[in-house]
Amino acid sequence: FKDDFSTSPHLFTPMSPYDLELPIQGASQLSQSKELCTDFSSVDLSFLPDVTQDNKEQNLSEDGHEAQKELDGSLPSKDSGVFMDESSLSHPGAALASPEAPDVCPPLTPMTPVTPATTPSESSGIVPQLQNIVSTVNLACKLDLKNIALHARNAEYNPKRFAAVIMRIREPRTTALIFSSGKMVCTGAKSEEQSRLAARKYARVVQKLGFPAKFLDFKIQNMVGSCDVRFPIRLEGLVLTHQQFSSYEPELFPGLVYRMVKPRIVLLIFVSGKVVLTGAKDRSEIYEAFENIYPILRGFKKPS
C-alpha cells in the first residue's frame, strides 16, 4: 500500500492536496484532486498496456472495489479513481469527474499514438507536445531561385538579405528554405510525418516549376517539444544543486538552460513551470529527457 504512493503522485497534478510525507491522507484525497483531461473519448488509448497489479492498488477510492473490477484491462492507468457510475467506466474513454472543472486541458493526449518509453506507473503523467520539427532534404538538382520566386506565389526571395527562397504552404503549416544547390530545409511542422508530407509538397511545387527534383536523404534534424509541470520552480535552487548541467543568468535570460547529457537534450526551464526541450533527433529523446527532469523539478517545488 504505502510503496505505491511513492509513484502515484506523478499521476496527479501537484496542486493536489496529496503529499508524500502524509500517507494518512489517503484515498479520499486521491479522488478529489484530479485535474486530468476530462474528455478521452476521441483518443484511442488501446495502445497503452493493461493495468498492472501496481496500478490497481493505486486507484483506490471510497468505492474502490467495484471500480477495480472495471479497471482490469479496460482503462489505462492514467485514469484515476473518481468513479461516478459503472456505465461510464466501461467505456474506455471514460470522462473523469473533477471538482474544479479546469480551464485548461493538460497535454496528456499525445499527438500520435506512441508507446511511452517508461511504464505508466513510473511516468509523470505529462507528455511533452511537439511544437516544431526541422528537417532537411536533398532535391538533387540545381535550382534557379529567381525563376522560382517568379513562378511561385508562396515564395519570397531577397538575395541581398539571404541566399535562399523562403516558401510557405498552408497545410501542413510550414516554411521551407530552398537553396540553389538543391538542398532544402523544412521547419514548422508539429510531427515527423507532417514534416515529411510538407517536404514532399515543396518538392512537388519545385517539380511543377519544371525542375527535375527528387526526394533524397530526408532527415529530421531537430525536434522541439514543450510542456508544463504545473508548479512554480525555484531556479536558484536548481542551479545550485545541478551546477554542472545548468546555466541560470537572470540578467541575460529568464529561464534556466539545462544541458542534459543522456539523452543529449537542452531544456529551458522557466519559473512558471513551463519546460521547453530541444535538440532531439527522435521523439523518444524528448520523452526520455522530460521523464529524467521531472523528478528533479519536483524536488524544487517550493512548499512555502
Next chain:
Amino acid sequence: MAARGRCPECGSESLVEDAHYAQQQLVCAACGCVVSEGLLTTTYTDEEHLREVAYSQSTGQKEQQSRCLQRGIRRVQDLCKALQLPAVFEETAVSYFQRALQLPAFHLVSLEKKELLGGCCVLVTCRQHRWPLTMGSVCSLLYAKQELFASVYLSLQQELGLSVPALSMAELVTTHLDSFQLFQPTANIPAAFLEDKEKLLARTMGLVELASEAWLVTGRHPVPIVTAAAFLAWQSLRPSPRLSCPLARFCRLAGLDLPPPAHLRLKELLEILLGMASQLSWLRAFRLDKKTVVKHLGELLQHRLFLLKRAFSQQQQEDMAPSSDSPCQRSPSSAVPQQQGRPSAGKQQQQQHGGTLRPLLPPCLIHPRKRPRAPSAPAVPITGNEPISDSEIEQYLRSPEEMQAFRKAKGWP
C-alpha cells in the same frame, strides 16, 4: 641514427651523432668518447651559403606571448584596477583569459569579441569569489553590446567548462547601496532625505529576501528589484517627508540609475506587502493602500515569514492550520485587491476557509499573458506518404498574367 665506424677507445660500434650546443659531434654511446666533431668557426664560403634562422623556427617565438595576448592581458588588468578588485582576482582572470584565447573558438574571432572575452573572464572570476559584479556594469565599462557580451560569456562558460555560481543578491544589495548619495549631506538634498547606511541596508536586505520568497526575483533581472526595495526601505524609515517623493526623483537624488522594470517591481512588492498587511489584525483597521502600507514596513518585515504563509494560499494543504486560525482569514479590507488566483487552488482554499486568498505564485502565473494553449491533436493521424493532389500544388503557382505583373513590378525584363 647510429653512424658506422668503431670507437677508438673501447671499440664498440654504437656511434651516435649528437650536438653539443650548435656543434655536431660523433660520440660513442658506450664510453662517451668524442670520435669527431664539427667546426666551431665557419669560412667565408660557408657563410655565404648559410641562411639565417627564421624567427618562427627559433625557440624564442614560443616563449614570447603574441601581441594579441599581451594586449588582452593588459586590458584585463586595467579592468580589474578600474573595478578595484583584489589582486588574486586579477591573476585568476588573466589565467582564464590565457586559457580561453588558446582555444580555436576564441582565437579566430574579431578583436571586438576578444576584448569582451577579457571582460567575461573578469566577470567569471568575480562570480566565483561572490563579488557582485553585474553584466550591466561590465558592458558599460567595455562599451559593449549586451547581446554580443552575452554570447561571448555563454560560449566561454561552455568552452572552458566553468561552473559559475549565480549572482548573490545579498552582496549585490550591499554593493549597489555603496554608491548611494543619500548618506552624506550635500547641497541639493533636503535634510529629511538623508539616511543612515546600516539601517537602510538592513531593511533593503529584508525586503529583497521577502521579494525572493514571494517569487518576484526568480527569472528577473536583479538590479531593478534592488532599486525598488531600496526605495521602499528608504521611504519607510521616515515616511512623513518621504512618501511624496516618487521613485524617479529618489533615484536622481541618490545618484542611482532607474531601470525601467523598477516601477513594475515596486508595484508587485507593494501588492505583496498589502496582502501581508491584511493579515495583521492591528493593521486591518487602517484600510491601507499602496501609499500608506510603507509606514508599517518594519512590522511587516519582522513577521514576514509568518505573514507570507497566512496571506497567500499554499499549495500543500498541510500548511493550513485548523479552525483556530479561521478568524484571521476573513475577507480583508476592500482596499486590498485579492481576487486573483488560479481557479483550482484558489477555490480549494476558499471552500475550506471561506477567505479569498491569492496563491503565492510567480507573477507570470497570476497574470498569464497568453491564453493557455489547448492541445490540438490532428483528427486523422497522417503517415507522411499521403498522395498530394495536383490542384493543391497548383494553388501555389502563379498564372501567366500574375507573372507579367510581378515582372513589371520588379522591373525585370
